[in-house]
Amino acid sequence: MSEADQLIDVLTSEEVEAIEAEIAHLPDRESAAMEALQIVQANRGWVSDASLSAIARLLGMSAAALDSIATFYNLIFRQPVGRHVIMTCDSVSCFVMGCEKVHKAIEESLGVSPGETTEDGRYTLLPIVCLGACDRAPVIMIDDELHGDVAVEDVPAILERYP
Numbered sequence: 001m002s003e004a005d006q007l008i009d010v011l012t013s014e015e016v017e018a019i020e021a022e023i024a025h026l027p028d029r030e031s032a033a034m035e036a037l038q039i040v041q042a043n044r045g046w047v048s049d050a051s052l053s054a055i056a057r058l059l060g061m062s063a064a065a066l067d068s069i070a071t072f073y074n075l076i077f078r079q080p081v082g083r084h085v086i087m088t089c090d091s092v093s094c095f096v097m098g099c100e101k102v103h104k105a106i107e108e109s110l111g112v113s114p115g116e117t118t119e120d121g122r123y124t125l126l127p128i129v130c131l132g133a134c135d136r137a138p139v140i141m142i143d144d145e146l147h148g149d150v151a152v153e154d155v156p157a158i159l160e161r162y163p
């Protein structure tokens with residue numbers, strides 16, 4: 001098997017098909033970079049170096065160029081994450097509305113600091129810049145669900161919803 005085949009082999013045939021379907025709508029293969037990263041992340045939870053190289057090869061671009069796209073969009077995870085990813089906004093509106101107390105309550109409840117994953121692999125806690133819902137500050141996002149106007153007292157019930 002050639003090196004190229006081995007890299008492509010890292011991806012499942014379903015992933016390759018889904019990425020090719022995205023490419024079909026776009027002017028060139030590289031334009032599907034973000035969609036391709038999202039497809040693989042949706043399937044695996046994160047994008048490993050091997051996956052990244054395979055996607056880059058499929059798109060006909062360098063792994064370094066694809067990695068810079070993945071790094072720019074902080075919703076692409078380049079390290080393993082827990083079953084659920086909690087993103088805590090610490091930008092201005094959330095800060096003014098007291099997000100620090102909410103973040104502390106989450107950290108204490110989970111026993112982790114920002115950037116860490118709980119020992120049981122249930123949650124990864126990540127700080128993030130503005131989630132674009134400032135009128136509902138303080139805001140957190142768990143997986144793809146936004147929670148606004150979060151009070152410290154709400155934290156246990158919110159976490160409970162993500163087994």
Ligand code: FES
Nearest residue numbers: 089091094131134
């Ligand atoms: S500042 Fe937190 S959502 Fe905008």
